[in-house]
Amino acid sequence: MECSVAELMAVAMSHELRDDDFAAVGAASQIPVCALRLAQKTHAPNLWYLYGGSGAVNSKSKALVESAADYRNLFGAEYRAPLMDIIDFEFSGRFTLCFFGGMQIDQYGNVNMVCIGDYEKPVVRGPGTVGTVFTSSFRRVVLYVQHHNPRLFVPKVDFLSGPGFPQDAAIERYRPKFSEGPVSVVTPLAIMDFRTPDKRMRLRSVHPGHTVEEVQSQTGFELVVDGTVPKTPEPTAEELRIIREEIDTTGVLRRLIE
Secondary structure (H helix, E strand, C coil), X not given: CCCXXXXXXXXXXXXXXXXXXXXXXXXXXXXXXXXXXXXXXXXXXXCEEEEHHHCEECCCXXXXXXXXXXXXXXXXXXXXXXXXXXXXXXXXXXXXXXXXXXXXXXXXXXXXXXXXXXXXCEEEECCCCCXXXXXXXXXXXXXXXXXXXXXXXXXXXXXXXXXXCCCCHHHHCCCCCCCCCXXXXXXXXXXXXXXXXXXXXXXXXXXXXXXXXXXXXXXXXCCECCCCCCECCCCCHHHHHHHHHHHCXXXXXXXXXX
Protein backbone atom coordinates (compact mmCIF):
# COMPACT_ATOMS: atom_id res chain seq x y z
CA MET A 1 0.00 0.00 0.00
CA GLU A 2 1.48 3.33 -1.08
CA CYS A 3 2.04 5.85 1.71
CA SER A 4 2.50 9.62 1.82
CA VAL A 5 5.63 11.34 3.11
CA ALA A 6 3.83 12.53 6.25
CA GLU A 7 2.56 9.02 6.97
CA LEU A 8 6.10 7.66 6.59
CA MET A 9 7.35 10.30 9.02
CA ALA A 10 4.60 9.53 11.53
CA VAL A 11 5.40 5.82 11.49
CA ALA A 12 9.13 6.50 11.88
CA MET A 13 8.41 8.81 14.84
CA SER A 14 6.14 6.23 16.44
CA HIS A 15 9.08 3.84 16.56
CA GLU A 16 10.89 6.33 18.82
CA LEU A 17 8.20 5.94 21.49
CA ARG A 18 8.25 3.64 24.50
CA ASP A 19 5.49 2.01 26.51
CA ASP A 20 6.37 4.04 29.66
CA ASP A 21 6.59 7.45 27.94
CA PHE A 22 4.65 10.55 28.99
CA ALA A 23 4.98 12.69 25.86
CA ALA A 24 3.90 16.19 24.85
CA VAL A 25 3.19 18.01 21.61
CA GLY A 26 2.62 21.66 20.77
CA ALA A 27 1.15 23.60 17.87
CA ALA A 28 0.82 22.18 14.34
CA SER A 29 1.41 18.63 15.55
CA GLN A 30 -0.60 16.45 13.19
CA ILE A 31 2.39 14.21 12.40
CA PRO A 32 3.59 13.58 15.99
CA VAL A 33 0.02 13.14 17.27
CA CYS A 34 -0.48 10.45 14.66
CA ALA A 35 2.80 8.88 15.80
CA LEU A 36 1.68 8.91 19.43
CA ARG A 37 -1.72 7.38 18.75
CA LEU A 38 -0.20 4.78 16.43
CA ALA A 39 2.27 3.78 19.15
CA GLN A 40 -0.60 3.46 21.64
CA LYS A 41 -2.42 1.15 19.24
CA THR A 42 0.62 -1.01 18.48
CA HIS A 43 3.71 -1.40 20.67
CA ALA A 44 3.14 1.16 23.48
CA PRO A 45 -0.41 0.80 24.88
CA ASN A 46 0.56 2.36 28.22
CA LEU A 47 2.04 5.53 26.68
CA TRP A 48 0.45 8.81 27.79
CA TYR A 49 0.54 12.09 25.89
CA LEU A 50 -0.56 15.69 26.42
CA TYR A 51 -2.04 17.50 23.43
CA GLY A 52 -0.61 21.02 23.83
CA GLY A 53 -2.78 24.01 24.67
CA SER A 54 -6.00 22.01 24.81
CA GLY A 55 -4.70 20.20 27.89
CA ALA A 56 -6.14 16.94 26.56
CA VAL A 57 -4.47 13.81 27.91
CA ASN A 58 -4.75 10.80 25.61
CA SER A 59 -7.15 12.37 23.13
CA LYS A 60 -9.13 9.83 21.13
CA SER A 61 -10.21 12.19 18.36
CA LYS A 62 -10.23 10.51 14.94
CA ALA A 63 -9.40 13.74 13.14
CA LEU A 64 -5.98 15.40 13.05
CA VAL A 65 -6.62 19.14 13.46
CA GLU A 66 -4.34 22.13 12.82
CA SER A 67 -4.26 23.61 16.31
CA ALA A 68 -3.19 21.93 19.55
CA ALA A 69 -5.72 24.18 21.32
CA ASP A 70 -8.69 23.01 19.21
CA TYR A 71 -11.58 21.84 21.44
CA ARG A 72 -11.97 18.74 19.24
CA ASN A 73 -8.78 17.39 20.81
CA LEU A 74 -10.81 16.87 23.99
CA PHE A 75 -13.01 14.22 22.34
CA GLY A 76 -12.54 11.02 24.29
CA ALA A 77 -9.68 12.48 26.36
CA GLU A 78 -9.04 10.87 29.73
CA TYR A 79 -8.28 14.21 31.43
CA ARG A 80 -7.95 17.92 30.73
CA ALA A 81 -4.84 19.31 32.40
CA PRO A 82 -4.96 22.99 33.47
CA LEU A 83 -2.16 25.29 32.30
CA MET A 84 -0.53 25.41 35.75
CA ASP A 85 -0.14 21.63 35.70
CA ILE A 86 1.28 21.69 32.17
CA ILE A 87 3.96 24.22 33.21
CA ASP A 88 4.73 22.12 36.28
CA PHE A 89 5.14 19.01 34.12
CA GLU A 90 7.53 20.92 31.83
CA PHE A 91 9.68 22.36 34.62
CA SER A 92 9.85 19.21 36.74
CA GLY A 93 10.94 16.77 34.05
CA ARG A 94 7.71 14.73 34.16
CA PHE A 95 7.57 14.56 30.37
CA THR A 96 9.85 11.85 29.05
CA LEU A 97 9.63 12.96 25.42
CA CYS A 98 8.57 15.97 23.39
CA PHE A 99 8.34 16.74 19.68
CA PHE A 100 9.73 20.08 18.48
CA GLY A 101 10.15 21.84 15.15
CA GLY A 102 12.04 25.01 14.30
CA MET A 103 12.69 27.80 11.79
CA GLN A 104 16.35 26.80 12.01
CA ILE A 105 18.09 23.66 13.31
CA ASP A 106 21.86 23.46 13.44
CA GLN A 107 24.36 20.62 13.32
CA TYR A 108 24.18 20.14 17.11
CA GLY A 109 20.39 20.02 17.29
CA ASN A 110 19.94 23.56 18.59
CA VAL A 111 16.59 25.07 17.60
CA ASN A 112 15.64 28.64 16.66
CA MET A 113 12.03 29.81 16.80
CA VAL A 114 12.71 33.50 17.50
CA CYS A 115 14.18 35.26 14.47
CA ILE A 116 16.13 34.87 11.24
CA GLY A 117 18.94 37.41 11.05
CA ASP A 118 19.92 39.98 13.65
CA TYR A 119 17.67 40.02 16.71
CA GLU A 120 17.30 43.83 16.66
CA LYS A 121 16.42 43.92 12.97
CA PRO A 122 15.40 40.44 11.85
CA VAL A 123 14.59 39.32 8.35
CA VAL A 124 11.87 37.09 9.82
CA ARG A 125 10.36 37.27 13.30
CA GLY A 126 9.23 33.89 14.63
CA PRO A 127 6.60 32.89 17.19
CA GLY A 128 9.10 32.98 20.08
CA THR A 129 10.44 30.61 22.70
CA VAL A 130 7.15 29.27 24.05
CA GLY A 131 7.71 25.58 24.73
CA THR A 132 11.25 25.38 23.32
CA VAL A 133 12.70 26.96 26.48
CA PHE A 134 11.83 23.71 28.25
CA THR A 135 13.88 21.58 25.87
CA SER A 136 16.38 20.52 28.53
CA SER A 137 13.57 19.60 30.93
CA PHE A 138 12.41 16.78 28.66
CA ARG A 139 14.27 13.50 28.93
CA ARG A 140 14.29 12.99 25.16
CA VAL A 141 13.45 15.29 22.25
CA VAL A 142 12.48 14.30 18.72
CA LEU A 143 12.91 17.13 16.21
CA TYR A 144 10.71 17.14 13.12
CA VAL A 145 10.16 19.50 10.19
CA GLN A 146 7.98 19.48 7.08
CA HIS A 147 10.77 20.86 4.87
CA HIS A 148 14.43 20.00 4.38
CA ASN A 149 16.68 22.67 2.87
CA PRO A 150 19.88 24.64 3.66
CA ARG A 151 17.92 27.63 4.99
CA LEU A 152 16.40 25.44 7.70
CA PHE A 153 19.41 23.22 8.45
CA VAL A 154 22.17 25.73 9.17
CA PRO A 155 25.69 25.45 10.67
CA LYS A 156 24.68 27.68 13.60
CA VAL A 157 21.26 29.03 14.58
CA ASP A 158 20.78 32.81 14.57
CA PHE A 159 19.10 32.63 17.98
CA LEU A 160 19.20 29.76 20.46
CA SER A 161 15.63 29.25 21.69
CA GLY A 162 15.87 25.52 22.37
CA PRO A 163 19.21 23.91 23.25
CA GLY A 164 20.28 20.68 21.66
CA PHE A 165 23.98 20.14 22.33
CA PRO A 166 25.16 23.79 22.29
CA GLN A 167 28.90 23.10 22.75
CA ASP A 168 28.96 25.78 25.43
CA ALA A 169 29.91 24.61 28.92
CA ALA A 170 28.15 27.59 30.50
CA ILE A 171 24.86 26.47 28.94
CA GLU A 172 25.41 22.73 29.12
CA ARG A 173 25.97 22.74 32.89
CA TYR A 174 22.32 23.68 33.38
CA ARG A 175 21.07 20.52 31.63
CA PRO A 176 19.47 18.14 34.16
CA LYS A 177 21.24 14.80 34.46
CA PHE A 178 18.14 12.94 33.26
CA SER A 179 18.05 14.83 29.95
CA GLU A 180 19.39 12.97 26.90
CA GLY A 181 18.78 15.94 24.59
CA PRO A 182 17.65 15.44 20.98
CA VAL A 183 17.64 11.77 19.97
CA SER A 184 16.52 12.09 16.35
CA VAL A 185 15.50 14.48 13.58
CA VAL A 186 12.76 13.40 11.17
CA THR A 187 12.30 15.25 7.86
CA PRO A 188 10.60 14.57 4.51
CA LEU A 189 13.95 13.28 3.18
CA ALA A 190 15.64 11.39 5.98
CA ILE A 191 16.17 10.60 9.65
CA MET A 192 19.19 11.92 11.53
CA ASP A 193 20.50 11.42 15.06
CA PHE A 194 23.39 12.56 17.25
CA ARG A 195 25.17 9.27 17.94
CA THR A 196 28.61 10.76 17.41
CA PRO A 197 31.44 11.55 19.87
CA ASP A 198 30.98 15.31 19.46
CA LYS A 199 27.14 15.16 19.20
CA ARG A 200 27.10 16.35 15.59
CA MET A 201 24.15 15.37 13.43
CA ARG A 202 24.52 11.97 11.77
CA LEU A 203 22.54 10.63 8.81
CA ARG A 204 20.75 7.54 10.16
CA SER A 205 18.53 6.60 7.22
CA VAL A 206 17.30 7.99 3.91
CA HIS A 207 13.65 7.74 2.90
CA PRO A 208 12.73 5.61 -0.14
CA GLY A 209 13.13 7.54 -3.39
CA HIS A 210 15.92 9.75 -2.04
CA THR A 211 19.72 9.48 -1.83
CA VAL A 212 22.49 10.38 0.58
CA GLU A 213 23.79 12.92 -1.93
CA GLU A 214 20.39 14.60 -2.19
CA VAL A 215 20.02 14.84 1.58
CA GLN A 216 23.52 16.32 1.91
CA SER A 217 22.89 18.86 -0.85
CA GLN A 218 19.77 20.04 1.00
CA THR A 219 21.61 20.41 4.32
CA GLY A 220 23.64 23.54 5.13
CA PHE A 221 26.43 21.67 6.91
CA GLU A 222 28.33 18.40 6.55
CA LEU A 223 26.38 15.48 7.97
CA VAL A 224 28.23 12.63 9.62
CA VAL A 225 27.88 9.52 7.46
CA ASP A 226 28.91 6.13 8.82
CA GLY A 227 29.37 3.63 6.00
CA THR A 228 26.35 2.64 3.95
CA VAL A 229 23.24 4.52 5.01
CA PRO A 230 20.12 2.30 5.08
CA LYS A 231 16.69 3.14 3.74
CA THR A 232 14.01 4.20 6.20
CA PRO A 233 11.60 1.27 6.66
CA GLU A 234 8.26 1.87 4.97
CA PRO A 235 5.02 1.58 6.96
CA THR A 236 3.44 -1.84 7.08
CA ALA A 237 -0.03 -2.42 5.65
CA GLU A 238 -1.38 -2.72 9.20
CA GLU A 239 0.21 0.56 10.31
CA LEU A 240 -1.33 2.36 7.34
CA ARG A 241 -4.71 0.75 8.01
CA ILE A 242 -4.67 1.96 11.62
CA ILE A 243 -3.66 5.48 10.56
CA ARG A 244 -6.31 5.82 7.85
CA GLU A 245 -9.20 4.04 9.57
CA GLU A 246 -8.68 4.95 13.23
CA ILE A 247 -6.50 8.08 13.55
CA ASP A 248 -6.44 10.24 10.42
CA THR A 249 -9.88 9.47 9.04
CA THR A 250 -10.04 12.71 7.02
CA GLY A 251 -6.71 12.08 5.25
CA VAL A 252 -4.77 15.08 6.57
CA LEU A 253 -1.39 13.33 6.33
CA ARG A 254 -2.02 12.34 2.72
CA ARG A 255 -2.26 16.05 1.83
CA LEU A 256 0.14 17.64 4.28
CA ILE A 257 3.46 17.44 2.40
CA GLU A 258 3.73 17.58 -1.37
